[in-house]
Amino acid sequence: MRAWTAVAIAVVAALTGAGVAVTAATLANSTAEPEAYGLNEIARNGNVQGILYPGDPATEAALVQQEDERIVYTRRVASAAYWTLSVDGPYRFRTGDSWTIVLPGRELPYTVDDLRSLAPDTLVQNPDGSYLLRENVAVMQGATLSLNSVEVRLESTAAGFTSIVAFGGHLDLAGTRKAPTTVTSWDSVTDSPDEDTADGRAYLRAIGGSIRLSHADISSLGFWGGSTGGLAITGNDEADDTTLASSMEPTDDPLPVPAGAPVVDATAVFETTPPEDVEGMQTAASAGTSAAPREDLADLGLSTATILDSEITGNAFGIFVSSAENVTIERTVVTDSLVDGITLHRSVSSSRIADSQSSRNAVDGISLGRSTVGIRVDTVTVAENGRNGVSMDGQSLADGPSASGTAVESFGDNSVVGSTIDANGRYGMEITGGGDIDVSDNRFTANPDGLVVDRGADAVSITGNQFLEQTAAAVAIRDDVTDATVQDNTIRGGDTGIHVRNAAADVSANTLSDVTNHAVTLLGDVEGTAVAGNELGGTGQTALWSDSGFGAVIGENDLDSWRPAITPASVVGFVFQPLTVVWLLLALLLVGTALTRKDGQYGKIRDPYAERVPLTSLTRGVVSMDGSQGASVR
Template sequence: MRNPAIIISALFLVVAALAAGFFVVGDFLKEKDVDAFGRNEIASNGNVQGELYPGDPRTEARLVQREDERLIYVRTVASAARWRVDGLKGPYRLRTDSTFTLVLPARETPYTVADLLQLAPKAFVRHPGGAYLLSENIVVLPGANLSLATAKGAKSLDLRLESSAGSFVSLVALGGSVTIAGTKDAKVSITSWDSTKASPDFETRDGRSYIRLIGGHAKLSHARVANLGFWSGNTGGLSLTGTNTISPFKPAAPPPKPAPQDAAIAGARLLSDKQLETLHPADEDYSVVTAGIDNAVFENNAFGLFAANARDVAVQDTAIRGSLVDGLVLHRFVTNAAITRTTSSNNAVDGFTLGRSTTGVVLDGVTAQDNGRNGVSLDGRPLSDGPNAVGTAVEIYGRNRITGSTLKDNRRYGVEISGGARLRVAGNTFEKNQVGVVVNHAARDVVITGNKLRHQKEHAIAIREAGASAVVSKNLITGADTGVYVRNARADVTANRLAGISNHGITLRGRVAGTQVAGNTVSGYGSIAIWAEESAGGAVGENNLLGWQPEYTLQRVANFVFQPLTFVWLVLGALLLVTALSGGRRRRTGTIRNPYAERVPLTSLSKGILAPEEIGERE
């Protein structure tokens, strides 16, 4: 019969070896998974990130082009009409596409709701419930101000822009100003409206009403702007798109004429085709746009609030939510903007986007939450990397900062910094993003300090890509897979406190020349506190690692078990245990017997000492 002790000991050794091998591989894969996240991040997300746009790209792009042509036609006429049309005074009307465009020229006093009722009695109508419906386009020229404000004693102003399958209208300022002013107790609401469905227009495929300022000034207070815009930033909802130069263009043929019965519409004068034939294009120069916005709500627009070629844009105490693309976008050449106490949430892509050539922007006390991609995206890369057709400069941009803000539950990053210089992320709170802060695309002179980063799913702070550099100091990081991750970049990682880390406190990978890691307090229960085995050029100084406890994986157990002396003692212990168990089993199943049964006196095995005569007698 085979010895059961030998069999059990052999099985023990096999199981121990398999377990050790399994966890060695498991720990290796874990390390590679974290690295693969950083390496394949852009490819895995692709160019389209967040929630996909629900509209029709081909149709909507054509509608954007058609809107541009309409506005060019209007400003071409406007640039010469006052000088070439006899007796033209005050507002007038143009045929554009299947509707009209009401043009408001300069005057000293603002145009009001009451003026619109007189100028467009058939196209600006008050419904029995008190809401106003606008069914033709409005253009505000330089020197004019359209004021949409709640009347004295009114509870609110509800303005609806006709937007149905057949057509949609817009409100555009060509150098003029627009004021949308409510009060705390009497707010202004502007939304698209589909009269055929008696509801806001939720469909973008056939276009949707929008508000746009090209130059001039926008002022919004205690207003709600909802369900506006489609496809592009210019037509995205409320758009502030100043420009330094506009090249007028006159179409080869005038736009389609409306139905004959509309030609005699009352109100503002309708210019005839004969009068328009005498007009010629003239250059018009509009300045950049400026804006002041407070206590506003932008809801369910294509882009919540879009700005380009703008300066001195101030947004405060405002909420942006449910946008089909981004929440607040500062796209091109936006300078000296201040965004304070503003929330951007539940947008399909980013909460706040600062595009290339945007400088001097402050995000202070903002909240970016539950967005489909990043809470805040900052792109400071050059507009061009060499000679180009229009001579665009190759300079990088920056001087932007995010302070005192909250960035939480965004599906990708809390803040992504792509290129740029002199950028500051300070005193913010990050919670439950995939990664808290990412610095890449050669961004330099980035300061990340005094932030609280809680429970990021992967890295709390990641500095990566050749040329990227950052100072990471005095941050409190808790509950991440990796606290600070530096790959092929340079970073000064000093005086940070890291706790509850599950893998590495600080990781250095690749070429990290000039990187310093010192003065950090790292605690957690992971693999290695500071991991720099696959890096070159970095310097790891003194750090407080007393709170770090290596994770008790089977790899560590296997390493402990297979120490020579430990292995011998474990085998001996197993043999003794098996022997004791097998002996006990025999005692339980057999009978009780004398242990000295085979060692008895010889006298007990014979008849004893007998006399000779007794032997005979006994026989």
């Protein structure tokens, strides 16, 4: 008897323990975080951080540095040439082992015909009507380069690559629906677009200038860095290092001189005016002591861009924006980028991305970096990106004293509304820090986690969204988020509906259905969190898990649609009620007693009434009616 009782107790303990273990493991998995926050790697614990970059980090980083040097050198030569040589009109000069043609400011735009007359050897028309450009082009302040309804192929081979850069100037790539403007890299050896970034790749860029794209197809441009990423719009926020000029000075190796525009000897320019004196000239000019030249690049300021009805495919960074304002991206499709699709990196303000798509990019579909403010993402589709659909980082640029003395303020006033965020590799959307953020009327479908808000974000409003079939959590609010509002959202499917950990959130008026674990989970210090007025439906373990959280105010929630799931824990909980345990133990006692008899009848079937003799076996049972009283039985 004691042996059977011990077995029963052991089974109860084992099954109950297993149920608890399942609950703890499920909670741990639903709130797991990556161990690494890199933009382009797989974390040690397997969380997706994006598809690995296919190029060569060592060679490409060196080429980015080389391009930075060439940009600085070009700016200095352009400024010094005007002051010392009084150059008026287009010219070219040697930058290392390549040529750069300079287009100074003028009222009329430069066209393909102008470039053909200025560079007949380096802008060649192909039999199919396209143009192959084999020389760098610098569009200076006050100048516009218009490439309208033409196909331009930028030479990009193992021997070198070309670029078109607006130094305060304007790039206008305007086509039509039937005749778009096309710009791509081109490897003349393979007679195809350049898909290898290891040796660099052609790119477009505006520095303190502007770019306008309309009905343009941009493809297979850029490598490694944002500034050389393919289509870059950046402000004039780079410090000029005067030591860089010498690294671009011509070597003794002969380089054929192209026909067309005259050649300026950069060495002679700097012999007349040392590079370190150019900045002083620019400063004096901007102060009004002398007429400022059109090539004066002392203060180009912020860039701007308008990108409409265009397609950007296969760039390193689809569209990269930094130090810019009033950037508009509408009705544009960005796909298959090697890093991010659309990146607003630093100091971008008052800009809008609308009616556009950013999909199948290796890392993020849309990335809003630190110090981006006043950004509205409206009616976009971000799908099947390697990491997040949308990443929004509003953290401060510094968290204390720093060498640059940067302020510790955070950033925000950004919004994502009316958009579709589907099947991204890690999160549908991640909001890291910042404040005054609006996420409303969006649809999240089939992401591992729908929306994650963390690292001290404040005043985040999450309202009117649909979260359909996320794998883990639909909404996760965690890690010192101080004021989040999660209201009027519809959540269907997934392991967890709304997860709050070490954060404060108002969770109200949400409708949840078909959740398979918990509708709402509260973990850690959740003081300031209120959960009320929600309709919690599903078939999970419990609708609202708060055993591991403290400080929350839990009001009335509608649990009519919640059905406990059949799990080992629920079976144990149902079967092993106190009274049920008593009856089970009694049954075990009876069975044990029956199986351990000592009369040798073990295992035999016998008549339970064998020891009872019926009356009919002793007499016929007939009694006379007349002699019934006192009569004996015959």
